[in-house]
Amino acid sequence: MNPAKKPIALTRFLIEEQRAGHINADLRLLIEVVARACKAISHAVNKGALGGVLGDAGTGNVQGEAQKKLDVLSNEILLEANEWGGHLAGCASEEMDDFSEIPNAFPKGKYLLLFDPLDGSSNIDVNISVGTIFSVLRCPEGVEKLETKHFLQSGAQQVAAGYTVYGPSTMLVLTVGHGTHAFTLDRELGSFLLTQRDMQIPADTKEFAINMSNQRHWYPPMQHYIDELLAGKEGARGKDFNMRWVASMVGDVHRILTRGGIFIYPRDKKDPDKPGKLRLLYEANPMSFIVEQAGGASTDGLTRIMEIEPSKLHQRVAVFLGSKNEVERVTQYHADAAKSS
Numbered sequence: 001m002n003p004a005k006k007p008i009a010l011t012r013f014l015i016e017e018q019r020a021g022h023i024n025a026d027l028r029l030l031i032e033v034v035a036r037a038c039k040a041i042s043h044a045v046n047k048g049a050l051g052g053v054l055g056d057a058g059t060g061n062v063q064g065e066a067q068k069k070l071d072v073l074s075n076e077i078l079l080e081a082n083e084w085g086g087h088l089a090g091c092a093s094e095e096m097d098d099f100s101e102i103p104n105a106f107p108k109g110k111y112l113l114l115f116d117p118l119d120g121s122s123n124i125d126v127n128i129s130v131g132t133i134f135s136v137l138r139c140p141e142g143v144e145k146l147e148t149k150h151f152l153q154s155g156a157q158q159v160a161a162g163y164t165v166y167g168p169s170t171m172l173v174l175t176v177g178h179g180t181h182a183f184t185l186d187r188e189l190g191s192f193l194l195t196q197r198d199m200q201i202p203a204d205t206k207e208f209a210i211n212m213s214n215q216r217h218w219y220p221p222m223q224h225y226i227d228e229l230l231a232g233k234e235g236a237r238g239k240d241f242n243m244r245w246v247a248s249m250v251g252d253v254h255r256i257l258t259r260g261g262i263f264i265y266p267r268d269k270k271d272p273d274k275p276g277k278l279r280l281l282y283e284a285n286p287m288s289f290i291v292e293q294a295g296g297a298s299t300d301g302l303t304r305i306m307e308i309e310p311s312k313l314h315q316r317v318a319v320f321l322g323s324k325n326e327v328e329r330v331t332q333y334h335a336d337a338a339k340s341s
Contacts, residue, residue, distance in 0.1 A: 007193040010035055010172070010183050022178050023160070030087035030111055030136065031160060035172060035192055037081035038132050038164040041074045041118070042185060045130065045166040070124050071095055074117035074132065088113055089139040090146045092313055094282040099313065101146045111159070112137040112151055116282040119163070120248025129167035131250030135286035136160040148313055155285035155306035163286065165250045173199070173257065173290060180257065180294040201296035202260035205323040207242050209252040210264040217268035221301075221333040249278065253287050253321070257294055262322035264330070266301060276300065276318035280310055284317050297327035301334040 008016075014028040023031075075095045082088050083102055087109035092099040094116040102108045115134040123130055137153050139146075162174035170185035172192050180199045183192035208229055215226065232240040244261065246252050252263045267276050278284050288298035288305040298305045298321035305317065320327050 007184075007195055009189075010174075010192040010194070013181070013183075013194050017176055017178070020178075023176050026087045026109055027111065027136065027159060027176070029085065030082075030109070030113070031162075031174070031176075033081055033085045033087065034078070034113070034134055034162070035164075037078045038172060039170075039185065039190070039192075040077050040081070041070075041132055042164065042166050042170040044070060044073055044077075045124070046170075070130075071118050071121050078113075078115055078117050078132070078134075082113060085109070087111055089143065090151075091115070092151050092281065093117060094279055094314070099146065099148060099151055110139050112139050114151065114281050114286075116279070119250050119283065120246070123246070123248050123251075128248060129165055129246065129251040129254075130248055131163050131165040131254075133163045133250060133283055133286050134161065135281065135289070151281065151313060152310040154309055155280075155288055158285060158289050158306075161286035161289040163250050163253070163290065165254050167251070167254075171195075171254070173254065175290050175293040177289075177293065180290050182257075199257050199294045201257060201291065201294045201323055203295070203324045205260040205262060205326055206239060207244055207256075207259075207261035208264065208326070209245050209256070209261060209322075210243070210266075211245060211247070212243065214268055214270065217270040218266060219269065219337070221330075221337040222264075222266045222268075225330045225333050249283055249287065253291070256296070256322040257291070260323045262320065262326040262330070265319045267318040274316055276316045278317060278319050280305070280308060280315045280317045281313065284319050287319075288321060291321045295324065296322050297324040298322075299327060299331045301331060302338060 017023050018028050075093050088102055088111050089108050090099050090101045090112055092114045113136055117132055118130055119133050120130040136159050140150055160176045164172045172183040174181055182196040184195040186193050228235055228237050229241040256263055265277050284305050291298050300318045301320055320330055
């Protein structure tokens with residue numbers, strides 16, 4: 001960003017996208033509502049112990065994971081902010097067993113919002129970056145009563161996706177299908193300002209992000225790929241790689257969007273019945289949309305994630321995303337292994 005040029009606000013950016021025919025007024029207003037909710041979550045995260053929001057909530061989500069107080073609070077903030085706006089027909093959240101339909105007392109819109117209200121919440125109590133991930137789909141026409149099947153759309157059908165990372169600064173990264181753009185929250189103005197337009201992920205990289213503690217559980221193609229990276233200059237790749245692992249998807253993906261890299265959460269033998277750890281609708285799809293719009297790639301090891309047809313609301317998938325050449329390489333290793341098996 002040119003420091004001499006005053007950055008534009010998110011609202012103006014969205015109006016320009018509307019004038020260009022990339023979005024309509026309802027989608028513009030919906031994104032603005034989500035952004036305002038993320039500002040409220042950022043405020044709660046930043047207060048930390050002073051706001052009494054740290055620690056466990058004493059409840060569990062549908063995946064059987066312990067919820068943090070901020071998980072619950074962030075979920076409530078997003079639900080309350082969006083139920084009255086008139087832009088949504090319903091919401092679905094990683095933290096809820098079932099979807100939430102907009103009450104009849106409020107006007108209903110033409111979109112569906114899916115979100116992970118606080119990604120990386122295990123990092124909250126140790127003051128490491130966490131974030132919010134969201135995806136916007138069209139509600140099928142003529143729907144009078146929402147059903148789960150209406151949310152089960154492929155990632156290719158998303159009309160917008162984004163995430164907010166709550167770190168040293170709060171940043172919103174957004175795509176509406178015409179590039180990936182970053183906005184930084186100016187707390188004095190209370191506005192998200194455009195600080196990077198058309199983010200691009202380098203096709204090649206020397207960084208990878210993966211939980212190495214699971215290595216013993218990986219399948220052979222994953223073992224082979226990581227062995228190559230760890231061999232460095234003396235190995236088949238002929239260059240050294242660095243590992244970076246935040247254990248917060250928004251933190252790892254934001255780094256990759258900023259300087260390249262590959263993020264991997266593969267399927268493993270620890271629980272063979274689970275096809276992966278990350279949720280297709282709340283994490284993998286929106287992040288894949290963002291990454292692809294920045295020139296990167298995203299697969300589950302065999303298939304482009306955005307082409308997967310969901311079968312349930314909380315479906316899990318393996319994820320390989322980031323620098324295009326690395327994603328294509330590790331995907332090819334998995335494809336070759338599948339052919340020979």
